[in-house]
Amino acid sequence: MGGDAVIHIEHLSKSYESEKGAKTYVLDNVSLDIPRGEFHVFRGWSGCGKSTLLNVIAGFVPKSGGRVTVNGRDIEGPGRERGVVFQNADAAIFPWNTVWKNVEYGLRIKGTPKAERDAIVRRCIKIVGLETHENKYPDELSGGMKQRVQIARSIANDSEILIMDEPFGALDAQTRRLMQKEVVGIWKETGKTILFVTHDIQEAVSLGQKVSIMSRSPNATIIETIEIGVPYPRKINNAQVADFIQRIQGFFDVEYEI
Numbered sequence: 005m006g007g008d009a010v011i012h013i014e015h016l017s018k019s020y021e022s023e024k025g026a027k028t029y030v031l032d033n034v035s036l037d038i039p040r041g042e043f044h045v046f047r048g049w050s051g052c053g054k055s056t057l058l059n060v061i062a063g064f065v066p067k068s069g070g071r072v073t074v075n076g077r078d079i080e081g082p083g084r085e086r087g088v089v090f091q092n093a094d095a096a097i098f099p100w101n102t103v104w105k106n107v108e109y110g111l112r113i114k115g116t117p118k119a120e121r122d123a124i125v126r127r128c129i130k131i132v133g134l135e136t137h138e139n140k141y142p143d144e145l146s147g148g149m150k151q152r153v154q155i156a157r158s159i160a161n162d163s164e165i166l167i168m169d170e171p172f173g174a175l176d177a178q179t180r181r182l183m184q185k186e187v188v189g190i191w192k193e194t195g196k197t198i199l200f201v202t203h204d205i206q207e208a209v210s211l212g213q214k215v216s217i218m219s220r221s222p223n224a225t226i227i228e229t230i231e232i233g234v235p236y237p238r239k240i241n242n243a244q245v246a247d248f249i250q251r252i253q254g255f256f257d258v259e260y261e262i
């Protein structure tokens with residue numbers, strides 16, 4: 005595949021205007037290149053603009069300045085090549101559809117023929133380990149299972165980029181570790197580019213090939229991008245992993261001035 009940037013962010017800024025017309029820059033001068041197939045994690049203070057950044061890349065929110073391209077094209081809105089997994093699965097999957105139908109949804113819209121559709125849905129449900137639950141409705145599923153439905157749907161849609169905004173934030177510790185393993189597995193199996201936001205430093209270091217550290221808003225930016233050169237699967241008690249956790253923690257123990 006090579007090292008071509010699938011996502012290119014150059015001097016990106018995003019401001020919101022108050023009712024009185026005062027502008028606040030949430031993001032200011034964010035620049036980043038994400039190579040194809042990279043697992044890239046963003047870690048920052050609560051309210052620093054992580055979701056805003058992902059929403060600009062997803063095409064849900066227009067930027068105020070700078071440039072963001074996906075595969076060399078300026079973003080004009082959401083696109084099929086960018087699948088989004090939200091923190092709150094309840095808001096993202098249809099309660100009136102079974103697991104199977106939820107995963108199948110995008111393929112139906114696309115008009116994928118039934119035989120092909122069935123094969124894809126079966127494969128994606130298997131990847132996230134929901135084979136025995138495919139006929140259940142969301143209200144029969146745990147939070148972790150609903151998140152898997154979202155993830156399976158993104159994979160079924162075959163979006164080359166997965167944008168995940170604190171997807172495991174609401175899960176208990178055990179389910180969370182399980183899901184972390186699964187996401188690394190999916191990433192290895194599919195070679196997708198993953199953008200993943202978390203406020204959990206252990207999670208960041210367990211998952212990311214790179215971790216971008218964001219400063220506080222207003223005028224938040226990426227302070228540093230750290231390459232986590234530790235092979236997978238990563239154990240948090242591994243000395244190298246522990247060092248990275250400590251190093252990243254260091255950014256958040258002190259007020260950071262840039």
Ligand SMILES: Nc1ncnc2c1ncn2[C@@H]1O[C@H](COP(=O)(O)OP(=O)(O)O)[C@@H](O)[C@H]1O
Nearest residue numbers: 020030048049050051052053054055056057221
């Ligand atoms: N639609 C909006 N209008 C005005 N301010 C917003 C809007 N969306 C987000 N913000 C503000 O932008 C800042 C960053 O929000 P967000 O991107 O959700 O942060 P994070 O995901 O890092 O917690 C916050 O101060 C938030 O209040």
Ligand SMILES: [Mg+2]
Nearest residue numbers: 054055056169
């Ligand atoms: Mg957020």
